[in-house]
Amino acid sequence: MADQQREFFYRRLHSLLGVVPIGLFLTQHLFVNHFAVYGEESFNKAAGFMAELPFVILLEIFVIYLPILYHAVLGVYIAFTAKNNTSRFSYFRNWMFRLQRITGIITLIFIVWHVWETRVQVGLGNAEVEYSLMENILTNPFMFWFYLVGIISAVFHFANGLWSFLVSWGITQSPKSQKVATYAVVLVFLVVSYLGVRTLIQFAYGV
Amino acid sequence: MAEQKTVTFIITRQDGPDSAPYEETFEVPYRTNMNVISGLMEIRKNPVNAKGEKTTPVQWDMNCLEEVCGACSMVINGTPRQSCAALVDELETPIRLAPMATFPVVRDLIVDRERMFDALKQVKAWIPIDGTHDLGPGPRMPEKKRQWAYELSKCMTCGVCLEACPNVNDKSDFIGPAAISQARLFNSHPTGDMNKSERLEGLMEDGGVSGCGNSQNCVQVCPKGIPLTTSIAAMNRATNIQAFKNFFGSDNAH
Ligand code: HEM
Ligand code: SF4
Numbered sequence A: 001m002a003d004q005q006r007e008f009f010y011r012r013l014h015s016l017l018g019v020v021p022i023g024l025f026l027t028q029h030l031f032v033n034h035f036a037v038y039g040e041e042s043f044n045k046a047a048g049f050m051a052e053l054p055f056v057i058l059l060e061i062f063v064i065y066l067p068i069l070y071h072a073v074l075g076v077y078i079a080f081t082a083k084n085n086t087s088r089f090s091y092f093r094n095w096m097f098r099l100q101r102i103t104g105i106i107t108l109i110f111i112v113w114h115v116w117e118t119r120v121q122v123g124l125g126n127a128e129v130e131y132s133l134m135e136n137i138l139t140n141p142f143m144f145w146f147y148l149v150g151i152i153s154a155v156f157h158f159a160n161g162l163w164s165f166l167v168s169w170g171i172t173q174s175p176k177s178q179k180v181a182t183y184a185v186v187l188v189f190l191v192v193s194y195l196g197v198r199t200l201i202q203f204a205y206g207v
Numbered sequence B: 001m002a003e004q005k006t007v008t009f010i011i012t013r014q015d016g017p018d019s020a021p022y023e024e025t026f027e028v029p030y031r032t033n034m035n036v037i038s039g040l041m042e043i044r045k046n047p048v049n050a051k052g053e054k055t056t057p058v059q060w061d062m063n064c065l066e067e068v069c070g071a072c073s074m075v076i077n078g079t080p081r082q083s084c085a086a087l088v089d090e091l092e093t094p095i096r097l098a099p100m101a102t103f104p105v106v107r108d109l110i111v112d113r114e115r116m117f118d119a120l121k122q123v124k125a126w127i128p129i130d131g132t133h134d135l136g137p138g139p140r141m142p143e144k145k146r147q148w149a150y151e152l153s154k155c156m157t158c159g160v161c162l163e164a165c166p167n168v169n170d171k172s173d174f175i176g177p178a179a180i181s182q183a184r185l186f187n188s189h190p191t192g193d194m195n196k197s198e199r200l201e202g203l204m205e206d207g208g209v210s211g212c213g214n215s216q217n218c219v220q221v222c223p224k225g226i227p228l229t230t231s232i233a234a235m236n237r238a239t240n241i242q243a244f245k246n247f248f249g250s251d252n253a254h
């Protein structure tokens, strides 16, 4: 790789990691958590299965922590090099461009807090991965809203990111295919958001 | 005779590259069908501002006067566009003129678009055919391809797409949409295709195609209706394939 082509490589890696593995992990995470809706038992079984996967710490490091760390650090840099101009050019895609950056920052704040409150506490032996951990957090109305905003931001960022991933990799080239992709990622946004929000309501209100 | 109708121009001026910008207002006699440039010409004829003070004539750039050279681009009522194609009757008054903020100001409304020409050099937006002997006619081009390539060839390096792009700014070295589309134009040409990888390598250099963040403002503002976002996606695909060929090796990596 030529020296002046580093940026190209870093940006493509950033784009790829956003979908594989981070986006897949996000979807999987919200899907598994949704077992909470079928009862405490069900959630504990599903979360327990994930926690007891072989080599779980290696899986976490290479599939979750390192990719997110890389994507987040470069993402913050990218977000702050843009000079947003939606007031002068209020086109739909320009708003999506801006929201992609805003939701990236919100997601970062949310992830740091969420990991600290759950995985780190479990690691320190202060908590256990079970239904009551999330129930205790989410019955606090402030935390419920914090999680709601965090999850919707993350899912928006993933869904809209999927759209720009398709452009970055040159898959959707024609305006028509880009339009169809817009509808497809709206669907992704609605379905994955539903999984996340439905689970939050279960933990917070037991319904 | 009724009193002479006037048009108000509020112009952001700057005496030189390093001096501070300031605003000056002018009342210009109205004529039917006048465009922004004819307004500026009136000011040049009689450089007196709205307060009645004598001032220096406002400087601007122009050449073709028919929206094909791109030299006269400026920000008119907040929108970057060609002043020769901006009819006063179609504009809200007062008419505000300012230089495009993406480029260094030379004087008043004249900006230096050199970065666009540097970008064209980075992506080698030309076809090298000079040599010591006649190479004969080149390969023919499919008519269908010629039709879309012709649209790309309308770019006049006016800079409007760079002005609208949130990723073209002093914090980033992104070359902007115009040069990316030009690399596609020359790669689509059958003779240009022979040096295709050199242009793609240029696009993969720092500030190249990966600087695009898909705000897609460029395609909305381009006065020539160039499908810039299609070009960007096409060049994303082509550079990715080139990167794979370079890394894994390929007989077709030329
Ligand atoms: C839940 C975690 C995250 C997921 C699933 C995710 C996913 C994605 C995806 C798929 C893309 C599209 C890549 C492309 O345009 O080709 C993307 C872009 C982006 N992400 Fe993330 N991301 C996450 C977290 C973050 C965080 C924490 C930040 C930090 C601020 C961030 C900042 C960005 C930025 C700025 C872009 C735009 C890049 C560009 O337009 O070139 N992301 N993300
Ligand atoms: S692509 Fe369009 S807006 Fe950009 S420089 Fe060329 S003509 Fe101007």
Ligand code: FES
Residues within 6 Å of the ligand: B061, B062, B063, B064, B065, B066, B067, B068, B069, B070, B071, B072, B073, B082, B083, B084, B085
């Ligand atoms: S003078 Fe050439 S485009 Fe206006």
